Amino acid sequence: MTNLTLKQFRYFEALARHGHFGRAAEASAISQPALSMQIKELEESLGTPLFERGARQVRLTAFGEGFAIRVREILRSVEELEDLARASRDRLTGRLRLGVIPTIAPYLLPALIGNLTRINADLDIHIRETVTPKLLTELHEGRLDTAIVALPVSEPALTEVALFSESFVLVRPDSDAGKPVPSPERLREMRLLLLEEGHCFRDQALSFCNLQSTLPRELLDGSSLSTLVQMVGAGIGVTLIPEMAVAVETRSADVAVSHFPEPQPQRTIGMIWRNSSPLAQQLTQIAGVVRQTAEVLSKRIAPV
Amino acid sequence: MTNLTLKQFRYFEALARHGHFGRAAEASAISQPALSMQIKELEESLGTPLFERGARQVRLTAFGEGFAIRVREILRSVEELEDLARASRDRLTGRLRLGVIPTIAPYLLPALIGNLTRINADLDIHIRETVTPKLLTELHEGRLDTAIVALPVSEPALTEVALFSESFVLVRPDSDAGKPVPSPERLREMRLLLLEEGHCFRDQALSFCNLQSTLPRELLDGSSLSTLVQMVGAGIGVTLIPEMAVAVETRSADVAVSHFPEPQPQRTIGMIWRNSSPLAQQLTQIAGVVRQTAEVLSKRIAPV
DNA sequence: CATCCCGATAAGCTGAAGTTATGACAAACC
DNA sequence: GGTTTGTCATAACTTCAGCTTATCGGGATG
Numbered sequence: 193m194t195n196l197t198l199k200q201f202r203y204f205e206a207l208a209r210h211g212h213f214g215r216a217a218e219a220s221a222i223s224q225p226a227l228s229m230q231i232k233e234l235e236e237s238l239g240t241p242l243f244e245r246g247a248r249q250v251r252l253t254a255f256g257e258g259f260a261i262r263v264r265e266i267l268r269s270v271e272e273l274e275d276l277a278r279a280s281r282d283r284l285t286g287r288l289r290l291g292v293i294p295t296i297a298p299y300l301l302p303a304l305i306g307n308l309t310r311i312n313a314d315l316d317i318h319i320r321e322t323v324t325p326k327l328l329t330e331l332h333e334g335r336l337d338t339a340i341v342a343l344p345v346s347e348p349a350l351t352e353v354a355l356f357s358e359s360f361v362l363v364r365p366d367s368d369a370g371k372p373v374p375s376p377e378r379l380r381e382m383r384l385l386l387l388e389e390g391h392c393f394r395d396q397a398l399s400f401c402n403l404q405s406t407l408p409r410e411l412l413d414g415s416s417l418s419t420l421v422q423m424v425g426a427g428i429g430v431t432l433i434p435e436m437a438v439a440v441e442t443r444s445a446d447v448a449v450s451h452f453p454e455p456q457p458q459r460t461i462g463m464i465w466r467n468s469s470p471l472a473q474q475l476t477q478i479a480g481v482v483r484q485t486a487e488v489l490s491k492r493i494a495p496v
Numbered sequence: 497m498t499n500l501t502l503k504q505f506r507y508f509e510a511l512a513r514h515g516h517f518g519r520a521a522e523a524s525a526i527s528q529p530a531l532s533m534q535i536k537e538l539e540e541s542l543g544t545p546l547f548e549r550g551a552r553q554v555r556l557t558a559f560g561e562g563f564a565i566r567v568r569e570i571l572r573s574v575e576e577l578e579d580l581a582r583a584s585r586d587r588l589t590g591r592l593r594l595g596v597i598p599t600i601a602p603y604l605l606p607a608l609i610g611n612l613t614r615i616n617a618d619l620d621i622h623i624r625e626t627v628t629p630k631l632l633t634e635l636h637e638g639r640l641d642t643a644i645v646a647l648p649v650s651e652p653a654l655t656e657v658a659l660f661s662e663s664f665v666l667v668r669p670d671s672d673a674g675k676p677v678p679s680p681e682r683l684r685e686m687r688l689l690l691l692e693e694g695h696c697f698r699d700q701a702l703s704f705c706n707l708q709s710t711l712p713r714e715l716l717d718g719s720s721l722s723t724l725v726q727m728v729g730a731g732i733g734v735t736l737i738p739e740m741a742v743a744v745e746t747r748s749a750d751v752a753v754s755h756f757p758e759p760q761p762q763r764t765i766g767m768i769w770r771n772s773s774p775l776a777q778q779l780t781q782i783a784g785v786v787r788q789t790a791e792v793l794s795k796r797i798a799p800v
Numbered sequence: 801c802a803t804c805c806c807g808a809t810a811a812g813c814t815g816a817a818g819t820t821a822t823g824a825c826a827a828a829c830c
Numbered sequence: 831g832g833t834t835t836g837t838c839a840t841a842a843c844t845t846c847a848g849c850t851t852a853t854c855g856g857g858a859t860g
Contacts, residue, residue, distance in 0.1 A: 196574055198502050199817090213838060226818050228839060238581035244638070245838065246772050247653070247826045251638045253775070254591045255584050262577050269570050270500055273563065277542035280559050287558040334548070334555045349551065349857085468550050471557070503848090517807055530849050532808060549807070551857045653826085 198270060200234040201263045203227050204242065208260045211250050288478070291320040291327040291339035295393040295417060296461060299436040300340070304485045311481065323390045331466060338475050340482065342392045343462035350464045351472070353479050356486040359456040360397065360432045361449050363424050363441075369448035376401050376457075383429030385420045388413035393459075397432045400457040421445050434459070436489060461486075502574060504538040505567045507531050508546065512564045515554050592782070595624040595631040595643035599697040599721060600765060603740040604644070608789045615785060627694045635770060642779050644786065646696045647766040654768045655776070657783050660790040663760040664701065664736045665753050667728050667745075673752035680705050680761075687733030689724045692717035697763075701736045704761040725749050738763070740793060765790075 206216040207227065217227040235241050242256035252260060288308075292301060297319070305317055320327070320336060327339040328347065343352055362373060374382065379401050387394040414420040418441055420431040425445035433441060438449055463479045465472065510520040511531065521531040539545050546560035556564060584590070592612075596605060601623070609621055624631070624640060631643040632651065647656055666677060678686065683705050691698040718724040722745055724735040729749035737745060742753055767783045769776065 196502060196578065198500060223819060239585045240581050244772050259577065262573065266570055266573050269566065273566050274500065277544050281543040468548050527850060
C-alpha cells in the first residue's frame with residue numbers, strides 16, 4: 193500500500209536533477225542498479241512512470257515534473273524538521289510553562305523573566321500563579337513543565353531542587369515601631385492577619401506560632417500579602433510576610449518591619465518537576481538562573 | 497546523518513495520537529517493541545526527546561508538539577502525492593504538447609481541440625505548428641510529446657500510427673470551372689502555385705506531377721494554402737490543396753475545385769511519438785480521437 | 801506487599817536494500 | 831556494416847535494518 197519512502201524521494205530527486213542513472217547513483221552514494229531498482233519500485237507503487245528512458249538521456253515525464261516539485265517541497269520540509277531539532281537540542285525549547293506560588297510570584301517573576309529571556313530570547317514563558325496543590329496537579333497532568341514552591345513537597349514522582357531560603361519578618365503598625373519584637377507565644381495573643389486557606393505561607397506562619405489552622409480563631413483571611421500589609425497599616429493587626437515581599441509591599445503603607453531573633457522563622461523555596469521530564473537538564477539550568485535572580489534580589493533588600 | 501524515514505513519521509504520528517505505545521502499535525499493525533524501537537531511533541537521530549514517558553501515560557514534549565504539526569503536514573503532502581499519481585494514472589496527464597504540420601493544423605485543430613477537452617477537461621494542450629523536420633527535431637529532444645504529420649517519416653526511434661488518408665484536389669480560377677480536369681502531365685505545363693520549400697505538401701504535389709523540387713521552374717511559392725488559393729482566385733495560376741482545406745479556403749475566393757480521376761493523388765496523415773514515450777497508451781487513445789474527428793470533418797466536406 | 805500495567809530490552813528471524821557481475825540495446829564510430 | 835561505447839535493466843548474492851516473541855523492570859494500585 194502506502195510504501196513510499198523518503199529514500200525513494202531522495203533518489204528520485206537526484207535522478208531528476210542529473211538526468212542520468214550513473215551520476216545520480218554516485219551523487220546518492222549508492223550503486224547504479226540500486227538506484228534503478230528504487231526508481232522502478234517508486235514508479236510501480238505510483239502506478240505511473242516518472243521518467244522516460246531515452247537511448248542517451250533520461251527525462252522526466254510530464255507527471256514526473258509535477259511530482260518533482262512536490263517531492264522537493266517535502267524534502268525541504270524534512271530538512272527544516274532536522275534543523276528545528278538541531279536548534280532545540282541544546283538550547284531551551286520554545287515553551288516553558290512555569291508555575292509559581294502567589295507569595296513568590298510578584299516579587300521574583302519580574303526580574304526572573306527578564307533574566308531568562310536575556311539568556312534565551314526565543315523562550316516563550318507561560319506563567320501560572322496559584323497555590324501549591326493546584327500547581328502539583330497541573331504538574332502531574334503535564335500542563336506545567338515546572339513550578340516554584342516551598343519545599344518540601346515530598347511527592348515521589350517529582351524532583352525537587354532547593355533554590356534559596358527566605359526569612360519571615362513581622363509587619364506591625366508604624367506606631368509599634370519601637371516596641372520589642374514579640375516571641376512566637378506572644379504573637380498568638382495578638383491579632384494575626386493571615387492569607388486565606390490553601391496558601392502554604394499561611395501554614396508556615398501558623399506553624400511558627402505553634403497554632404493549628406483548624407483552630408477556631410478570630411483572624412482575618414486576606415487573599416494576598418498586599419492586602420494583609422494594607423490592613424496592618426490601617427491598624428487592624430499584625431502579620432508575617434516573607435522577606436522578599438518587604439521591598440514591594442511596605443513601600444506604600446505606614447508599617448514597621450522587624451526581624452525575629454535567631455532562629456528566624458524561614459522557609460525553603462525550591463523548583464520541582466516530574467522525574468520523567470525530558471527537560472530535566474534545561475530545568476536544572478533554569479534553577480541556576482532563579483537562584484542567581486533571588487540572590488541579587490535579597491542583596492538589594494538587605495539594606496532595608 | 498539524515499536517516500529520518502516516513503515510516504518513523506507514521507509511527508510517531510500514531511503514538512502522538514494515541515499517547516500509548518501498545519495501542520499506537522496496534523493501529524500501525526506492528527508489535528509494541530517495534531514501535532518503541534522506531535520511536536527511540538527517531539529521537540536519537542533528532543538528538544532530542546519527543547515524548548515524555550510517564551508512569552501511566554505518554555505525552556508529547558513541547559518540541560514534540562511542534563514536531564507533530566510539521567510531521568502531519570509532511571504526511572499529508574505525501575498522501576496528496578499518492579492521490580495525484582492515482583488520478584493521473586489512467587487519465588491523461590495535464591500537459592500534452594502536440595505538433596502539427598501547417599497544411600493540417602488550421603482545418604483539423606479547431607474540432608480536435610474541442611473533442612479532446614470534451615473528453616478530458618483538465619487536459620492542457622500546447623500546439624506547435626511547423627514543418628515536419630522541425631517537428632521531428634523537437635520530438636526527439638523531448639520538447640513535444642507527439643506530432644501529426646504525413647507518413648511515412650521512417651525514423652527508427654519513432655512510432656507511427658496512420659490516422660486517415662486525404663486526397664488532393666485541383667483549384668482553378670472560376671473561369672476554368674467547366675474545363676476537363678488536366679492530367680498530371682498537363683499540370684506540369686500549367687502555372688502551378690506551390691508552398692515554399694520545406695513543406696511536405698509541396699513535395700507531395702511535385703511528386704504527383706513527376707517534377708523535381710530542385711528543377712529551375714517559374715513557380716510562385718506561397719507561405720500558406722490560403723495565400724495560394726487567393727492567388728488562384730486572382731487568375732495567377734492553379735494549385736493543389738488537400739481535401740480537408742477545401743471548405744475553409746475556397747469559401748472566400750472565386751475558384752473552382754475539381755477532383756482528379758482515380759487513382760486520385762493522396763497522402764496518409766499519421767501520428768508519431770518516441771518509441772520510449774511512456775505516454776504511448778494515452779497517445780494511442782488520442783489517435784483514436786483524431787481519427788474520429790477527421791472522419792466527421794470529411795463527411796461534412798464530402799457534399800461540397 | 802502483591803499485582804498489574806506498560807514500556808524497554810534481548811535474542812532470533814526475515815526480507816528489503818545494497819553489492820558486483822552481466823545482459824541488452826541503441827547510438828556513435830571507424 | 832560490424833564494432834565499440836554508453837547506458838540502463840537484470841541476476842545472483844550478501845548484509846543489515848526492522849520485525850517478531852519472550853522477558854525484564856519500574857511505578858501505580860489495591
